[in-house]
Amino acid sequence: MLGLSLFSLSTVQAASYWPIAIVQLLLLVVVSQYLKNVGMPLLSYNSDKGIHISWYPLFTYFPLLVVTLFTWILCLVLTAADLLPEGNAARTDISNGLIADSPWFIIPYPGQWGMPTVSLGSVMGMIASVIASIIESIGDYDACAKLCRVGSPPYHAVNRGIGVEGLGCVLAGIFGTSSGTASYTSNIALISITKVGCRRMVLWSGGIMLVVGVLAKLCAVFATIPEPVLGANLMFLFALITGIGLSTLRTINLNSSRNQFVLGFSIFMGLAVPDWLTRHPGVIQTGSATIDQGIMALLQTNMFVSGFLGFLLDNTLSGTLEERGLMHWNYFLQAHQTKCVSSTTKESPEDICYNLPFGMDAIKRWRWTKYMPFLPTYQGLRRTRKVADVTTINKMEAKL
Template identity: 45%
Template sequence: MPYRPSALSVSLMLVTHYLTAFGGIISIPLILSEGLCLQHDSLTQSQLINNIFFVSGLCTILQVIFGVRLPILQGGTFALVTPAMALLSMPDWECPAWTKNASLVNTSSPVFIEVWQTRMRTLQGSIMVASILQVLVGFSGLIGFLMRFIGPLTIAPTVSLIGLSLYDSAGVKAGSHWGISAMTTVLIILFSQYLRRIPIPVPAYDKIKKLRVSKFFLFQIMPILLGIAVSWLVCYLLTIYDVLPSDPDEYGYLARTDVKGNVVSEASWFTFTYPGKWGLPTVSLAGVVGIIAGIICSMAESVGDYHACARLSGAPPPPKHAINRGIGVEGVGSLLAGAFGTGNGTTSFSENVAALGITRVGSRTVILLSGFVMILMGILGKIGAIFTTIPTPVIGGMFMIMFGVIGAAGISNLQSTDMNSSRNIFIFGFSMFSALVIPNWIMKNPTFLDTGVKEVDQVLQILLTTHMFVGGFLGFFLDNTIPGKYTAISCFMAMMKAQFLNYVPLTA
């Protein structure tokens, strides 16, 4: 008979997977809030957090039942954050100056609501249209054909630049109080790297050994959550004893825990998201093209996740039709995420794939229940509000770790490539450097792109200011045109399996 984990084991694994996804899920709406002009509207930020939890849970259930049918959790994707922020930073969508001043923002005024909802509707429509491509690629079986041309020298710069391109967001938040952000970073490093193998003894009970002492690897399972919790507590103590400044113009004010006012008390106990909550989505051609670039990157990562998940859960390698279903369902998930107003899409969570290697429990039941828990968290409005009260420098410290790990995870894709080859070194180095230089120059010289056709200018503006597109495109073009390429799809799949078997990223 197949092994069925006990109710206690299921409960523990459910909590493990939820906490593993926690950091990545809440980070996305907090980043997008700046581009949406919501940095001073904590209540709406909390609704975005609830939305992404709800949709992540719904898509997880769809993936496990109808998609690849492996114990793989779905959540927001950083691959869509970069093109989304590129769209929202265009001159036509730049936030009005008054929205950046907390004293001038009236979050209930129709003018302010229209400012951010207009941007959200454009982002929603762009994600929904771009997601249709992923649905078609998945259910038509084209993903196998595309993967023959997308190798490590394309994936490595693309994924690395997702993390590296977010350095400004991390720096701004961490810079609001470097002491608090440094403490958060040090705590997460301490828990995730130095204490990860130290178990915590906890009482346990089973029918055979009765009452016994079990080992619980607390620091390995939730280092990010522990780091945030301790730093949050320190900020609270510094706030109630007035160690931190109370003047909004003074350095360190954003480290206070009372900055967000009464957002928790104002938030509803229950909140329900639905398609069109922010109005009828609109479509931007430039936004669609930029989001498609992110979706292609997301699809390539997901294929590797499927193989790693099957290996870690003791299942046979997923057949082509299962991979096709998985990619197709992820496209449906991104379509739903756009419709429900998360400002993001969905993808498989590599962190939770790695968690299978820690727990050694590859149960679809656990992931299904994790999906239901995320739906519940998305309905409880107070939960989203609590997350928005995390002090800004604490979030900055978390970003320093998370974005650094994403950047390193991208480079780890090169482990199956011969980096003694001058060809491969050139392709990777040139792609990475160009992806840092070109977007930076275009952002400083936005009027340089002037073809006479506004729509074309917008498309070029978004593509050339999206670091991962520039790096990924150059890597793709050079790898497929310079003689000497030997990485076929089988080699790429082997590399992706090895990556997730040998590399265990930070969990929450």
């Protein structure tokens, strides 16, 4: 739903100058899909062969970067040759003043935009936004796991992810940023393009962004990327996001008329209701501005509307567990429970990837950690029910 709901954002940016946007989009499709297995000759060196030419799969790992740099340089050449009219969105000199006026360094600090204020209306609106963001993040976690070819995130991983996002939002509010911190679906699409899902890479990327965020001049340089190039990138990424979302339906029976109705109705209403409310912002009037703001925040969120209707219909319309795809999910849920209960079961690489990077020996040794919902040894507060054996679970995972 996120990919479908954001099509208007990408088309508005791409429409600022369609020729450049079309070139960028076509190159992205060709490079990332048709040329992904083509190697590029690069000079390499090792002690055995010395200086030699090796074939590096550049288009496999960096298709978005390569195409964006090419189109950016193309816009720079067209601007230098004055082949683009003044004020055209594809020109690279539109933001020259931004680069000149930006300081070299900016150090953020709490309260730099004034003391924070709190109102009931803003709190209600943020609560609605946070609920919608949690729903979106859970879907992001599962989609990322599918791309990395690991099992679905267990309870503790989801809880830990949501908690860290909440901590990020608190820090964002303290430092006065204009938005909260949450998982971003476009990054999942980048994993699909680059085939890189290493957590260490994510940590290094975060460190680089912290450094770049302080260098205001460098940030201003990135602001010179033409708007149609960004629009084409968004169109490509949102298309991948939509495909990733549809892949989660593989466990249900799509030949069932029941499932077809639930899927089609929830997707259509998830697009129609927020779009109509955006065009008619004052239509909800309960007599309380706070309640109006909260309701509008929820109903203008495509993920919430579609997810709520899908949840309601799927749980009220009759259907078998296999038809609804719940048989597979039951095995996944029981898998984590089985491996937590059995002390003799050896951890698989899929389980290890959801562990903490440090302190796991102590966490496994302490008994109280099984009651902490964000630790890998979490078993829940309820009595453990009888679960499927590990062999059966592995067979079901192999089928998927």
